[in-house]
Amino acid sequence: MVKRKQWSEWMQQTVFVGPGLLFFALIILLPFFMGFYYTFTNWDGVDKADWVGLDNLTRVFTDDERFWSSFWFTSKFTVAAVVTTNLIAFGLALLLTRNLKLKGVLRTIFFLPNVIGGLLLGYIWYFIFVRGFSSIGESTGIGFFELPWLGTPATGFWGIVIVFVWQTAGYMMLIYVAAILNVPKELMEAARIDGASGWRILLSVTMPLIMPAITICLFLTTSNAFKMFDLNLALTGGGPGNATESIALNIYKESLTNGRYGLGTAKAMIFFFAVALITLLQVWTTKKREVEA
């Protein structure tokens, strides 16, 4: 009897987890480990793949300024994007959990940009920046719109940040809304009776209780911002020069433009460990601050 039960357990696991696991292994794990192997070869993308040991890695670490400048760009971008996205998302969530008449409609509207694919969104915004902004600038003379948008390193950087925030803030807002609505009413009420101001309630009651949501949102934005590729490709293509080249785009160009797939996968491996390390650290620090009501 015990044996049969165990067997049936196993059976159920295989049937329900098996197919998913199989495809995960085929589509994610296998390429990942193959990439691990190609890191140590001089693969040209076609058929040549000779073992070169640590050559690729030493080259990236000692002789590849472009990679490290894209690493620096990506880090700056991540900090700017994560802070602004979460501040805006949290602000919107606070607003839309009030008794607003249009809150349903507004939540949908703010969420909508997330439904549009990144590349398409990038091209739409490219048009807005290059044509829209410049014609607004011409007719109104406002300095902000007269900047050569996407044409200089600074405008390129902030251009991508703006679109990234516009795209992701809606999604993060939904997570925050769900968390805020789950904060027990009686705690708020108790605090209010105790004479706490709205600001005090936000800081000492709401914030600690929605810490799990903050963990998730920070995690999602950090990893997405770090891996940002499609917006970069569509908006600036890494230009002007290589000033706005994210790591993902750098890897892409190294492999597909320069035809050095081995070196590209080596960079991708370094990139993977960097993303893993940073997100783990972030989750670890925010997790420590989570409390229960």
Place this chain on the structure above:
Amino acid sequence: MKKGITMLLTAALFVVLAGCGNGNNGGNAGNNQASTAGNTETNAGQTNAEKPEEPKKENVTIKVFQFKVEIADALQKLAEAYEQETGVKVEVETHGGGEDYSALLKAELAAGEEPEIFNSAGWAGFDPYVDRASDLSGEAWAKDLVEASKAQISRDGKLLGMPMNLEAYGFTYNKDLFAQAGITALPQTLDELEAAAKKLQDKGITPFALTSEWWSMGIHTLNIALANHEDPATFIEDVKAGKATFKDEPVMKDWLRLVDIMFANGQKNALTTDYNTQVAEFAAGKYAIIQHGNWIQGMVDEVNPELNLGMMPVPLGAKPYTFTGVPNNWIVNNKSAHAEEAKAFLNWMVSSETGKKYIATDFKFIPAVSTIAPDTAAIGKIGGDFATFSQEHADQVKGWNWDRFPDGITQQWGSAMQEYLGKQISGDELLGKLDKAVADIVKR
């Protein structure tokens, strides 16, 4: 009981899954078999039809496996005309446009089909087909080829294909705006170019339509410098081998001055102008000069087909030059059945009156042989202007050199040019970056 049901369901699920898998496999296998069978049948059919009475010309068929969709219909008509004249049947198969021509050609060759004539790009793109290409150096038309069209398809001094047509660029300029500014003679030197730009500026006309597009700067603008070198091939090999640098190359100093003149006299928002905008605004008459070639004619025609355009050679050294290249070649396949007939067809195409008319008028080509007069009405004003120029001043037509560099270098040059356009780096730094790009890519 419950357990029993679960088991049953699981079992059922497995059966269904397994069933699906098998079904698919079976289907695929069936399709494959069917298609291979089809292929062999057609093969058999063709060889049967061709083999028995080879000497009789009526039964000779030349197969042309070609790439240019734009000329497909006209080429078909030309083939019919040839059959009427000589009795040799020419079968045209076109794979281009959205199709992956080189993959299809490789598949065709791998399947044992050997078309008599096929297309190939020059330089490195020609490498896979070198073994199949017949030597055409002795053909009657070979001596009439425009000089700049030969190198890309030659190996060890042998001409291995017939250049299909020419594309060219230089400074395409708006003749009406030049007239407005009172420029009567085209500038021949950098000083004259600067003076002409000044005249245009004085009339309130922006002289240059610039773009931040990497390929326009990294490929075309850089080629102006390379082509102005007295021996581009050797210089490029030396640069790749690390024996020569852009930094120490005297031509580059003049080239930097040319670039400075262009950048200083361009539109204000050059940094954010892409190719489409650049050409559209040029076509609308906002700028006097654009550094592009006959390929913008179609886009210009959409805006203003009447625009009075011409192509002027780019001043830099002692003489100004235009730059021409061959996008595609006719290759005669030496492993095919009727290679000699194929050579005869190509010869007829460029030497008979019918063939010449088709190339100039119906294909709308800028001819690569000097014996065919270009049809300026068909190719448009830019190409027409170039064609007349190249026949009058053959020594002022230089080649395209970017394909002599491996992939990745021109992209990095484009990036460096963007930085220079944005005034992030100085001229010396630019030259340094050009060298660095080559060093970075050459070191695999």
